[in-house]
Amino acid sequence: MSVVSEPPLSAGQAAASAVVPNINLQRNPFELRAMQSVLLTGGTWLVAALGAVPLLSVIYMLLVKGGARLSPELFTELPPAGFEIGGGIGNAIQGTLVTVAIASALSIPLALLAAIYLAELRPDSHLANWARFLSKVLTGFPSILAGVFVYAAVVIVMGSYSALAGGIALAVLMLPTVTLTAEGAMRMVPQRMKDAAIGMGCTRAQVVWSVTLPTALPSVVTGIILAVARVAGESAPLLFTALFSNYWLRSVTEPTASLSILIFNFSSMPFDNQIELAWSASLVLVLIVLGFNILSRFIGRPQV
Amino acid sequence: MTVQFVLPDSRSLSRPPSAAAYLVDRVFVVVSTLGAVAIIALVAYILYQIGHQALPAIQRNGAGFLVGTSWDVQTSTFGILPQIWGTLYSSLLALLIGGFVGVTIAIFLTQDFLPPRLAVTFRTLIEMLAAIPSVVFGLWGIFVVIPFVRPGANWLNDHFGFIPFFSTSLSGPGLLPAVIVLSIMILPTVAAISQDAIGLVPYKIKEAAYGMGTTRWEAILKVIVPTASGGISSALVLGFGRALGETMALAMLIGNANQISLSLFSPANTLAALLASNFPEAAQVERQALMYAALMLLAITLIVNVIGTLILLWTQRKMVKA
Numbered sequence: 006m007s008v009v010s011e012p013p014l015s016a017g018q019a020a021a022s023a024v025v026p027n028i029n030l031q032r033n034p035f036e037l038r039a040m041q042s043v044l045l046t047g048g049t050w051l052v053a054a055l056g057a058v059p060l061l062s063v064i065y066m067l068l069v070k071g072g073a074r075l076s077p078e079l080f081t082e083l084p085p086a087g088f089e090i091g092g093g094i095g096n097a098i099q100g101t102l103v104t105v106a107i108a109s110a111l112s113i114p115l116a117l118l119a120a121i122y123l124a125e126l127r128p129d130s131h132l133a134n135w136a137r138f139l140s141k142v143l144t145g146f147p148s149i150l151a152g153v154f155v156y157a158a159v160v161i162v163m164g165s166y167s168a169l170a171g172g173i174a175l176a177v178l179m180l181p182t183v184t185l186t187a188e189g190a191m192r193m194v195p196q197r198m199k200d201a202a203i204g205m206g207c208t209r210a211q212v213v214w215s216v217t218l219p220t221a222l223p224s225v226v227t228g229i230i231l232a233v234a235r236v237a238g239e240s241a242p243l244l245f246t247a248l249f250s251n252y253w254l255r256s257v258t259e260p261t262a263s264l265s266i267l268i269f270n271f272s273s274m275p276f277d278n279q280i281e282l283a284w285s286a287s288l289v290l291v292l293i294v295l296g297f298n299i300l301s302r303f304i305g306r307p308q309v
Numbered sequence: 310m311t312v313q314f315v316l317p318d319s320r321s322l323s324r325p326p327s328a329a330a331y332l333v334d335r336v337f338v339v340v341s342t343l344g345a346v347a348i349i350a351l352v353a354y355i356l357y358q359i360g361h362q363a364l365p366a367i368q369r370n371g372a373g374f375l376v377g378t379s380w381d382v383q384t385s386t387f388g389i390l391p392q393i394w395g396t397l398y399s400s401l402l403a404l405l406i407g408g409f410v411g412v413t414i415a416i417f418l419t420q421d422f423l424p425p426r427l428a429v430t431f432r433t434l435i436e437m438l439a440a441i442p443s444v445v446f447g448l449w450g451i452f453v454v455i456p457f458v459r460p461g462a463n464w465l466n467d468h469f470g471f472i473p474f475f476s477t478s479l480s481g482p483g484l485l486p487a488v489i490v491l492s493i494m495i496l497p498t499v500a501a502i503s504q505d506a507i508g509l510v511p512y513k514i515k516e517a518a519y520g521m522g523t524t525r526w527e528a529i530l531k532v533i534v535p536t537a538s539g540g541i542s543s544a545l546v547l548g549f550g551r552a553l554g555e556t557m558a559l560a561m562l563i564g565n566a567n568q569i570s571l572s573l574f575s576p577a578n579t580l581a582a583l584l585a586s587n588f589p590e591a592a593q594v595e596r597q598a599l600m601y602a603a604l605m606l607l608a609i610t611l612i613v614n615v616i617g618t619l620i621l622l623w624t625q626r627k628m629v630k631a
Contacts, residue, residue: 032524042524049422052413053431056500059493060438063449070452118344126341136345138618139352145547145614147554149581150359153588153603157358177351184348208326210337238442241556241581245589265557268444272451272561287445298440
């Protein structure tokens with residue numbers, strides 16, 4: 006082959022032809038860094054599996070121990086005293102539902118109004134920035150402090166523990182979560198829909214009422230349900246606001262039982278009957294909370 | 310056929326909003342502004358109420374409250390150093406375990422370890438963990454975790470008791486079961502926020518790394534995690550904040566003993582657990598001291614959460630710019 010007839014190679018081509026044939030693009034599987042990668046991948050699988058163990062264990066215990074006492078009496082009877090046999094958690098279920106209902110009635114309207122202000126009316130004002138920031142801080146607030154606050158602000162003033170005080174404590178926890186999720190939902194409503202309404206001569210109230218709220222409704226409801234689910238499982242704020250009671254609730258100004266406080270009280274008792282009831286109450290509580298969570302997933306499917 | 314928009318006597322159908330509509334609008338704006346004001350007022354009122362109730366205790370005990378080590382109702386000497394220690398120690402240990410597992414799970418779910426459908430299922434499973442109430446974890450801890458870890462803990466104490474961490478035996482409730490349950494409880498928070506942070510890393514950065522011939526883990530550890538480090542650290546800080554304020558599971562598992570010990574197996578106490586176990590039966594003087602303790606808990610969590618939120622905002626702004 007004649008060398009002379011070939012055009013002279015440019016510097017780059019020379020380098021390429023010199024290097025390319027020698028490159029081995031196959032990674033050696035026994036190279037240190039490849040083995041490191043395989044090892045780490047295995048470790049990750051292990052850690053992830055480990056992360057799933059607690060949940061499975063909790064669910065197993067709830068079904069086995071809590072399921073053992075599932076019967077109509079569980080829902081209709083009052084908690085047993087010390088050595089008594091049988092009994093149920095009827096008043097605790099009632100108490101949990103009542104306190105959560107009070108909390109929802111107090112916090113949802115206020116949270117929606119605040120969210121409308123934050124998302125629609127003056128989103129960039131100082132007031133909005135502060136309210137938003139404080140809501141975020143409030144969501145990270147230890148829930149027991151809501152109990153301490155309501156004890157000082159309501160229980161001392163009213164002179165007694167009450168279902169109302171418990172509801173107010175839960176409302177303090179719901180307010181920031183509902184506000185922030187509702188604000189997020191309203192911000193997702195396309196601006197052109199609102200602009201169109203304003204262009205047709207709607208007032209701000211009409212825009213919010215007939216355009217923003219209906220469009221954002223599924224996401225808003227999702228946020229509300231998730232907040233309800235969260236506070237339904239709360240116990241720390243109820244400890245010294247709603248206290249506990251062994252009887253049915255007659256008025257919201259009386260102390261009331263709740264599922265979470267019943268679990269807490271019964272878990273430290275030396276009687277098997279109470280421990281069994283604590284497990285059944287846990288099962289009922291988890292079913293309520295998970296039920297709300299699943300409900301929120303169905304409603305929250307994007308529809309726009 | 311054409312649509313007639315003008316009435317026969319040439320009056321227009323369009324009209325400005327009625328006086329009533331204007332009025333409703335005014336009221337509406339004022340009321341929703343009040344809603345926003347209410348949130349700020351609520352936070353201020355919470356601070357005022359707790360501070361006001363704690364005032365007598367602050368005047369009586371002063372700063373000595375923070376370094377005192379005994380909580381004795383009989384002699385009215387109150388100090389919360391053991392509780393502050395217990396709060397920080399248990400939360401740090403929980404952050405170590407829960408943070409590691411949480412970030413690992415976030416990587417596991419975002420870096421194509423699982424087919425998408427399975428990844429969604431696994432994510433839902435971890436989210437369900439967050440839905441389980443604190444008392445249920447406490448109950449589970451008492452009847453599952455404590456019996457499970459006790460033999461191992463006591464073996465460690467028997468053979469390695471000279472190491473401070475293993476210097477006592479685990480007789481029932483104690484720091485270790487509390488930390489295990491606490492780390493499970495903060496895991497979903499850490500995993501969720503870290504997943505969002507890793508999700509924000511542009512795909513081309515990862516592709517560039519792979520294009521350079523990195524292994525999967527070189528790409529994850531040297532490119533993706535550092536890029537998402539801001540979001541991951543805010544996940545850790547917020548998880549830490551959650552651990553600090555967690556109450557019921559700890560009140561049930563930690564043993565409520567006001568002592569300072571490095572041992573993982575000795576009973577301890579936290580600020581929140583102190584409040585939960587002493588508040589309902591406390592008389593006036595102790596109650597004021599508990600309010601003081603609540604104020605300290607508020608201060609600690611507030612600082613941690615503000616730091617976490619600021620890191621989150623700062624990194625989100627940086628990522629949006631980049």
